[in-house]
Structures are given as structure tokens and as C-alpha cells.
Amino acid sequence: MEPRSLMVMREEAQMPKVLLVEDNEMNRDMLSRRLQRKGYDVVFAVDGNAAVSMARIEKPALILMDMSLPVMDGWEATRQIKSNPDTQTIPVIALTAHAMAGDQEKALAAGCEDYDTKPVDFPRLLGKMEELISA
Ligand code: MN
Numbered sequence: 001m002e003p004r005s006l007m008v009m010r011e012e013a014q015m016p017k018v019l020l021v022e023d024n025e026m027n028r029d030m031l032s033r034r035l036q037r038k039g040y041d042v043v044f045a046v047d048g049n050a051a052v053s054m055a056r057i058e059k060p061a062l063i064l065m066d067m068s069l070p071v072m073d074g075w076e077a078t079r080q081i082k083s084n085p086d087t088q089t090i091p092v093i094a095l096t097a098h099a100m101a102g103d104q105e106k107a108l109a110a111g112c113e114d115y116d117t118k119p120v121d122f123p124r125l126l127g128k129m130e131e132l133i134s135a
Contacts, residue, residue, distance in 0.1 A: 016061035048072030082111030091132040
């Protein structure tokens with residue numbers, strides 16, 4: 001076996017799967033590239049309905065949830081994920097574009113474990129992710 005493919009297999013076996021829910025292509029590409037560079041196995045959803053399905057199908061270790069989404073917003077998607085016994089233990093970090101007053105409380109009320117604002121402070125987000133995944 002080639003060393004390169006062996007390395008890829010080892011990374012896949014060790015690194016947690018993250019569901020990135022983001023409808024903005026540029027944000028999605030940028031954040032997923034940075035997560036992949038850290039070794040995360042990244043899967044995607046581009047609307048809230050797809051997020052609920054992907055959570056169920058992919059069983060990610062963590063979900064990064066944009067709140068402003070087409071079809072179904074991130075608030076409702078999180079509520080559905082948290083009300084399904086198959087997916088309710090998956091930690092969700094809410095991401096909102098602007099720090100709106102009350103968003104943090106709203107995120108926690110929807111069942112999110114944590115909350116952060118965009119543009120993402122990547123080291124800070126990684127710290128929150130690692131904390132939730134290892135918990
Ligand atoms: Mn959005």
C-alpha cells in the first residue's frame with residue numbers, strides 16, 4: 001500500500017466527522033477547507049431540511065449550523081435535530097452572521113450547545129469544537 005493512502009486512511013479513522021450547514025458557497029468552501037486541513041472529515045448541508053436528514057444519515061460528531069438558511073432556518077433545523085432521539089445527542093454550534101441581541105439565548109433555547117458569530121474566529125471555533133467533541 002502506498003504511504004499516502006495509508007496516511008489518508010489513518011486520518012479518516014481518527015478524525016471526527018463534522019456536518020457543516022451553510023448555504024453561502026464562499027463561506028462553506030473557506031470553512032470546510034480549514035477544517036479539512038485540521039483533519040476533520042467534513043460533510044455538508046445547504047439548507048435546514050438537508051441538515052436534519054444529514055444529521056440522521058451521517059451521525060456526525062458535531063454540527064456547525066448557520067442560522068440563516070433557505071427552506072428551513074437553522075433554528076427550526078436544530079429544534080428538529082434535538083427532538084429526534086437518533087440525533088439529539090449530537091452537539092450543535094450555532095453560527096450567525098451578525099451578533100444580534102438575544103441570539104445567544106435563542107440558540108441555547110433551540111438546543112444548541114454553543115454559539116459563535118461570523119466571520120468565524122477559527123482558533124476560537126476549533127477550541128469550542130474540540131471541547132464539545134471530547135465531552
Ligand atoms: Mn446563511
